[in-house]
Amino acid sequence: MRITKEKLRWLYETMYRIRRFEETMLEQTFRGNAMGVTHPSDGQEAVPTGICAHLTEKDWIGSTHRGHGHCIAKGLDTKAMMAEIMGRYTGQCKGKGGSMHIADFSKGMLGANAIVGASVPLAVGAALTSKYRGMEDESVGVAFFGDGATSQGVVHESMNLAAIWDLPVIFACENNQYAEATPAWYAVSTEDIAARADSYGIPGVQVDGMNVFAVYEAAGEAVARARAGEGPTLLELKTYRYHGHFHADDPKKYRKPDEEEEYLERDCLKHFEGLVTQQGAMTEEELQGIRDEIEQEMQDAVDFALNSPMPPIDELYSDVYVDYSNPLAGLR
Amino acid sequence: MRITKEKLRWLYETMYRIRRFEETMLEQTFRGNAMGVTHPSDGQEAVPTGICAHLTEKDWIGSTHRGHGHCIAKGLDTKAMMAEIMGRYTGQCKGKGGSMHIADFSKGMLGANAIVGASVPLAVGAALTSKYRGMEDESVGVAFFGDGATSQGVVHESMNLAAIWDLPVIFACENNQYAEATPAWYAVSTEDIAARADSYGIPGVQVDGMNVFAVYEAAGEAVARARAGEGPTLLELKTYRYHGHFHADDPKKYRKPDEEEEYLERDCLKHFEGLVTQQGAMTEEELQGIRDEIEQEMQDAVDFALNSPMPPIDELYSDVYVDYSNPLAGLR
């Protein structure tokens, strides 16, 4: 596998940006600055990073309640994201969506989605558009979803549809081994989720989701297949969330310390740093430079969000429909 | 495989009863005596017969829009069935359900169901009841569904649930190769539906659904596993419907004559008759005797139905709830 220096930098920058975004966002949440519930993805950074490294703005991704990492990897602006989480008018969705509904259609991001499994067919639909247009811009769809989502019927339906129609879509199952407090060993009836690909006659690949290079490589093949019109791939990315299910959840209640330690050992940033410095691809100074830049970016994002206005109350009634004003603006 | 003479008789009787019921029902439908749409299952008789041969009234089956065969194999009364199809008060459901909703809870028949895939979790629920009660009566659930239904999410969900909870349920996929006019090769993304069992870590068996002995044998193993607490099995029964999708459908529009001929060659009754007479297990006279009895039964069923009263109009308002009369009996 050959990776350009630029791409290498991007991988680190993106993973670190996600990590620090989640930490910063959590800090703000605990200070009472987020308006609702947030689901941090720290620990899982290598997955969206390694996959989105192959995507451009013309490609589309569907995301989940745990969507900040997908957003950042797809190039969304951290200022607008932070402002959205703080419910501000300058937010990605004018403060109307919040953490679980961040979207940026200009960046090929179909939105975080708070119904488990529900965004998977959206990515299939985006791939259908691409194929319908004769793959003229070679765009592909990526559906991110968790181990818990594999139990949802619509995910099965989506894979069947993509398979029979040979659609350019990558099913990216982020197996972090838990759905809320429920372990995958309890809820998922197969050891290897990747093997379910056989049910649809498509390739299935199990990948170490803590290793961004492994993700990058597997995703590269899947994306290339899709762009070449060879149809969908199922990737199972074995990963781990460091935090609880949502901001206020304590995972210690249902996980063992040694399990967490094992994954912290294999942390994607640590792994990356070790490898690139060892191999001389990047220096510790370069890495520190990136970290410093991102530190500043996070500070700027928080400042931007905190100083942004709230949406005017009229926003309650807009955007319900495209072309006519809402005739029932609250029966008051 | 050893089969008692009594069981042998039952197999033939049941298959022949289904065949003649469908033919008689169709005749009545074309005479305008059925009140709605009917979906005949002639051609597929070996499947419900070979499976229900292992069941008692304590076992539960879930069925489909094409449910007459399942009903008959589960021991429902052909008089009450015919009367139901003719919308009579003496019908299995007082004329309120019709062909697509025949049920008999006293016989362990959870009902035909007109939403494709929707009865599959019901059979899982029946199996859950059995397991909840510690398998005290060893009852099992059987979910009948078609090749078309395999695309429905709820079928996937049901298999996952049954697998993780080790429920005594048999998933009986009647692969007659078409869903309405849509062939399975188009809509189902795998060659072998049985192989999807791997996705749930349960056994999957592909069976010649035109051969009642093959069905009987495979079902026997699946039912035994279930009763022994060893969990679910997926059976794929390769079969064929002779008639169109529903009474007025002409399958010649989307099937080839040679395809139909091939299956008519392998007709389950013909196959049975050839085998048992050849092996001397039953005589042609015995078989004829059975056929004559059933001929009479069909005549009786039609007479019974035609001479039965229609439900009183008040029946429109009853059975909506158990315990209170309907407060909104039509706003008129």
Added chain:
Amino acid sequence: MTTADATQTRSVLSDPGVLVPGPGYEVSGTVERYRDTFNRTLRDELDRDADVFIMGEDISGGFDRDTNEPLDAWGGPFAATKGLVQDFGPDRIRDAPISEAGFVGAAVGAALTGLRPVVDLMYFDFVTVAYDQLLSNAAKSRYMFGGQTKVPLTLFARSGGGTGHAAQHSESFYSMLAHIPGLKVVVPSDPYTVRGLLASAIRDDDPVFLVNDKKLINMEGFAPDESFAFPLGKGRYLKHGDDVTLIGMSYTSVVCKQAADMLAEEGIEAEVVDMLSLSPFDEEIIVESVMKTNRVVIVDEDTPRASMASEFAAIVADKAFDYLDAPVKRVTGPHTPVPYNKGLETAFMPQPDDVVSTVRAMLDGE
């Protein structure tokens, strides 16, 4: 599209409630079956815009076993899409496996990324299987993403009793759909209105659900040759009268008209309002008519509780309260599933007689 000899020129009933065509407007057209108008309108929209495609189970139906080419053996339930696959090919007339949630979701995804999908959901009842995609994604995407996107999706399905399809194939619960913010719902009642409303639905940038009552599908009526867009959210008058307002929607507009004709023989002049759209709906035409007649009977095949019949009653009780001379009456399906037996099924559906006797009782009661 229509043969010369079938073409006729008709003056289309025009009234304040009908914006297109306007007063005095004459239009050339054909008397044809609702299903044929529907099919022809789909064809027009497919011709007009290459981004429009149709998806659903058996909408062509059947494939040649040797060539794998679609055969158009089915052409959709009630032949809605018959003949289209030959001209537009299987990518634009796309047969789908039985997975309503999956393909409605895929249609939403396609709509979010630039296409204009039209989904045939077959029987109206199957909307429940795709309900989450409809409610949580199609209807909410624009709002929850702060207006940055749109969902130009059209869905249609066949509703109603009358064909012996029983409890799971006979529903008319469009009330539930109209309840959903972000979704639009239209209920044409004849070839003319389905021609205009289907075109509007497909051209509209919001998700629109079009309901075809099975009892309308084989009815004949006048439909313009040229395609046109009937405005979403507008009702029309089917008859004028001073004594009572009858409000119908979908097939019950036909029922109301029949009841009005029967009442006219008794010297009672009913005004018939055909809602045509349920979300948005034409509040003005309701209020305008009730201000004139001072009495209203709302007729709907959907079950009554929290229904569009309730909604129209509530609107009258609020906005036309001062003009009302009698209690607001509803004639609806009962709070029951739809039964199989023909006699029961007929009793389930509001009949002209039910409307007539409700009006009589209302007038007698004063």
Added chain:
Amino acid sequence: MTTADATQTRSVLSDPGVLVPGPGYEVSGTVERYRDTFNRTLRDELDRDADVFIMGEDISGGFDRDTNEPLDAWGGPFAATKGLVQDFGPDRIRDAPISEAGFVGAAVGAALTGLRPVVDLMYFDFVTVAYDQLLSNAAKSRYMFGGQTKVPLTLFARSGGGTGHAAQHSESFYSMLAHIPGLKVVVPSDPYTVRGLLASAIRDDDPVFLVNDKKLINMEGFAPDESFAFPLGKGRYLKHGDDVTLIGMSYTSVVCKQAADMLAEEGIEAEVVDMLSLSPFDEEIIVESVMKTNRVVIVDEDTPRASMASEFAAIVADKAFDYLDAPVKRVTGPHTPVPYNKGLETAFMPQPDDVVSTVRAMLDGE
């Protein structure tokens, strides 16, 4: 179940609308949080009947990695089932994978074969995912099979805005459920009523959906020690008054009561009706109250179109028409999804001020 010192004796507000306990009835109980009453009532029913079991995602939540024993780490969203798995075991407190259609369907199957399942659907919004099983199987089985079976199934979920959960976790569309023939819907508004209605729901032989508004869950109130069944379909008065009737349901009953207290300070005596059940619902209490006050404001957080607010308005406009002195008013959520931002979310939900100003305008208008 309750500690001695927390036990109190209270006279429970009793009125024609409340059948249990009857006039003058005294009952010993506790002031506690709604969630604790809910949990305690589940426990009582599990104790009472071995056929009752609970199923849902994370209702215990978490397993010991060594023993595979459930840990009760979550105990359900908002701790509804906390502590139950220890006493009743994982077969009766059954964690389910994320497959609402599948496990609601399995619950219907279990109910059809003799058990009494209680399903926790978590957030109310997820009902859409299981919608077909609820509507086509749970609600219709008894009817379409001619009365030969019953479906003793209970479902519950958390509705409403107020916690910043945004568009897909804040719905209150119980109107849609009330629309479904064969299903019952109850909306308790405090610990006392959830104690009685949850028990009734579980003991009832029909499918019952119980809605818990998130804003109620941490509220405190009086709940009897002993378990009792509050009749399904009955409303109650929260306050008597002669000037206007305020109709609330679920959390808006609290809103109505607050508004009534504010109005009382201005000398306006509002009567507050708490519906408690939406299907069946208490038509009599509505008519009775409006006959007395001659004015009505219906308050509901659900969106307005084809809603229970519309239904109650329609009932008033039909059955109490002759007693009405003013147009029937509704104060509801707007026809929009629920927004995230706190200010917008607050504006979405009907507030006491909205009710007060509606009443004022109504009285001024006369």
